Amino acid sequence: MTTQTQTTDHRNVERAFAELERGNTSPDYRKELADHVIADLVRHSVAEEQFLYPTARDHIDGGGEMVDEELAEHAEAEKLMKQLEGIAATDPRFDQLLNQLIGDVRHHINEEESTLLPKLQSSCSPAALRDLGHKWLLAKQAAPTRPHPSAPDTPPANLVVDTGVGMIDKIRDDVASPDMCTTGSRTAPPMLAGKRPRREIVLVSVFVVVPLLALVAAIPLAWGWGVGWTELALAFALYCLSGLGVTVGFHRYFTHGAFRARRPLRIALAILGSMAVQGPHHRLGRRSP
Ligand SMILES: [Fe+2]
Numbered sequence: 001m002t003t004q005t006q007t008t009d010h011r012n013v014e015r016a017f018a019e020l021e022r023g024n025t026s027p028d029y030r031k032e033l034a035d036h037v038i039a040d041l042v043r044h045s046v047a048e049e050q051f052l053y054p055t056a057r058d059h060i061d062g063g064g065e066m067v068d069e070e071l072a073e074h075a076e077a078e079k080l081m082k083q084l085e086g087i088a089a090t091d092p093r094f095d096q097l098l099n100q101l102i103g104d105v106r107h108h109i110n111e112e113e114s115t116l117l118p119k120l121q122s123s124c125s126p127a128a129l130r131d132l133g134h135k136w137l138l139a140k141q142a143a144p145t146r147p148h149p150s151a152p153d154t155p156p157a158n159l160v161v162d163t164g165v166g167m168i169d170k171i172r173d174d175v176a177s178p179d180m181c182t183t184g185s186r187t188a189p190p191m192l193a194g195k196r197p198r199r200e201i202v203l204v205s206v207f208v209v210v211p212l213l214a215l216v217a218a219i220p221l222a223w224g225w226g227v228g229w230t231e232l233a234l235a236f237a238l239y240c241l242s243g244l245g246v247t248v249g250f251h252r253y254f255t256h257g258a259f260r261a262r263r264p265l266r267i268a269l270a271i272l273g274s275m276a277v278q279g280p281h282h283r284l285g286r287r288s289p
């Protein structure tokens with residue numbers, strides 16, 4: 001059930017806040033714990049903004065105003081997290097910003113649990129709540145792990161931007177791990193939790209990067225007898241279109257059911273996604289066109 005999943009997240013954040021407030025640990029540990037909480041809060045907020053808030057806006061009486069207020073609080077918290085992310089735990093501003101963040105997030109959680117979640121629970125059918133819970137978990141897995149105050153926070157723009165930003169954040173998290181690359185050492189998504197050996201990361205990177213470099217190197221060699229500006233423009237345009245088909249079509253629409261689409265758009269997304277030749281999309285999720 002969605003609301004239980006959400007309150008579990010809230011309790012986990014509360015536990016980390018309490019530990020940070022006790023303040024009897026080393027600065028390095030405090031910084032690591034603060035980064036972990038920031039990652040959890042960002043993933044939680046992104047999932048709310050992608051699915052929970054739009055549902056609340058549609059189903060609750062006066063939901064629009066309520067959601068606008070929650071979004072404004074998310075934006076404020078995200079600015080604080082961005083500032084907090086860039087400073088050491090020994091900096092006097094660290095505790096000041098952290099205390100402000102803790103106060104703001106506690107107020108926000110209290111507001112959600114006393115008003116928004118009970119109203120959502122009573123306005124939606126059990127099946128709709130289960131569906132929302134499913135989307136919520138998938139959204140958290142693909143969500144960014146770092147604050148991005150300038151990123152959009154309402155659909156459909158956030159559905160596209162968050163996925164790309166989330167991928168970049170996960171690469172940054174992997175690179176930042178000193179010895180073992182964990183899938184989000186700042187936070188481990190449930191389906192991908194656990195450590196991956198650096199050897200595996202290096203091998204995958206080689207398999208991804210080397211063919212790309214070879215392709216780039218082949219362009220000047222083949223220039224003029226088969227490859228020209230027309231072919232380059234076509235390759236770029238088709239790359240963008242098939243990427244759109246996979247990320248927005250296969251992933252966001254067919255797998256997550258993140259938005260509604262009419263039949264012509266469904267067909268177009270299915271064709272564009274198939275152009276990426278990554279296999280049948282129904283293996284990715286439970287929806288089919
Ligand atoms: Fe929230």
Ligand SMILES: [Fe+2]
Pocket residue numbers: 006010044048109112
């Ligand atoms: Fe929340």
